[in-house]
Amino acid sequence: MKHVEAVNRLNGSMPKIGIRPAVDGRRGGIRESLEEVTMNMAQAVAEFLSSHLRHSNGLPVECVVADTCIGGVAEAARTAEKFARAGVGVSITVTPSWCYPTETIDTDPTIPKAIWGFNGTERPGAVYLAAALAAHNQKGLPAFSIYGKDVQDIGDTTITPDVQQKLLQFAKAGLAVATMRGKSYLSMGSVSMGIAGCIADESFFQSYLGMRNEYVDMTEFVRRMELGIYDKEEYERALVWTKENCKEGGDVNPPELTRTREQKDQDWETVVKMTLIARDLMIGNPQLDGIGYGEEALGHNAIAAGFQGQRAWTDFFPNGDFMEAILSSSFDWNGIREPYVIATENDTLNGITMLFGHLLTNAAQIFADVRTYWSPEAVKRVTGKELEGRAKDGVIHLINSGPAALDGTGTQSVEGQPAMKPYWDITAEEVKQSLEVTQWCPAVDFFRGGGFSTDFTTRGGMPVTMARINLIAGLGHVLQLAEGYTVELPDDVHDKLDQRSNPTWPTTWFVPNLTGTGAFKDVYSVMYNWGSNHGSVSYGHIGGDLITLASMLRIPVSMHNVAEERLFQPSAWSAFGASDRTGADFRACDNFGPLYGKK
């Protein structure tokens, strides 16, 4: 299976990182002595970031360095102009020396910004850092502070590990902010079964994310299927691939609800067409121009989407599970490629959480219902077995029909452990294995129109982060997250518990890392404090990255289990209460307000 080449699927070029070497503007010795050291520092950061980061579509991350050191306002303005022309979406100012703060800082309010003030003392880089941050804070332009732990010698261009970690955490989150800006969330359908998260809150998308909302009625799928508005060649190829690679699972329906072989064969054709159509709706497809559908060829510039499905569609047509699962996965009949971000039930808030996770990890996400907390006692009662190992204090059952990416099987690995990787690191063998352990079961009674649900169980031992954005009247949007691990239960225990829920759906057994207090007192408390029916699961312990991203967007984080050392928010946040970081986050987000407009 080939890797699909890195391409930008959406309009607009990928955002760049702008590096700003700030210098003491005084001539006659001082500036001259600093020019080279400062520019070297900028080059070192540019080199470091572009060699460590890639965009989620696989394209390299490019850095743009200012033409000259920035000693005052004229050079700051020239740099801003260069950055605007180059498409810079994130800025990092670096300096080993004192400079004039208000003259040299980046004042573009919508660009996430950081300052690395070199920890040396031959020249006062940290004094500038503190004064420049004070200026940012005074002017309402929150910025991130990067200050190495150990003193270095002037001229030393090494980036110490603590500085590297901060640069990466900042840059990844900043690029996510810049990447989603100007893109769309496409609602295919509207509100599914009364789930409030499906109601697109346009002011959130516009003011907080800088995104547009686009909408299509689900009848658009019918029109495109009936009029043949899809690429017929691709459809034939997709159907052959699907028949060869997607194993139909057992039908658990009672005889009166079992669909005939003929109906099922037709359902396969429909779900494959739906997949092509949803993707074309999101990003367009030049092939459609060739068959006379120029407007459809353009798509909705959607970086994320959701499909209402239930019930308006699924009462009559096959469900969206195949479409959602395949698009959310890192491959299809065209090869191994970037996953699409698709929320089942058009839960926009979970869809955006998936987008955050995708842009931060570059990998696929698992969308799931947060369905059941199983205490050790309840498991014992039902199965007669004790939970053991990581599962010993109870587990949370994540399970939903729909878009759990097949990457969620855990058949990819990093150093022998299950993982979900960026598409360019995934091997053909890993894809094959994920298809082998997945069955596509005829949909159950919820879905009168048939369809096929993905059934697999996630391998245990994968470090993951479950997250979710919630909307609270009067407060606004808040993010919650829990870092933890997937676990595997012994087959007999798994089967008993799975049978009680829906054995035709994908299961992830999740155990959060506990801190012993608050929402992380025990596994039950995590379930109890979850803000909605859905969660999005990302590979890795990315809580720190999510918190950094949320702070850039001014979305407070209400619940997390991330150690203090990994929290990295704009420097102003500490002015809102340094000993109560969660409360400070709420106050700071409220104070500065959304990046792109009014609350």
Ligand SMILES: C[C@H](O)[C@@H](O)[C@@H](O)C(=O)CO
């Ligand atoms: C099939 C059912 O309607 C499920 O889809 C339902 O339990 C949900 O997923 C609700 O989020």
Ligand SMILES: [Mn+2]
């Ligand atoms: Mn659901």
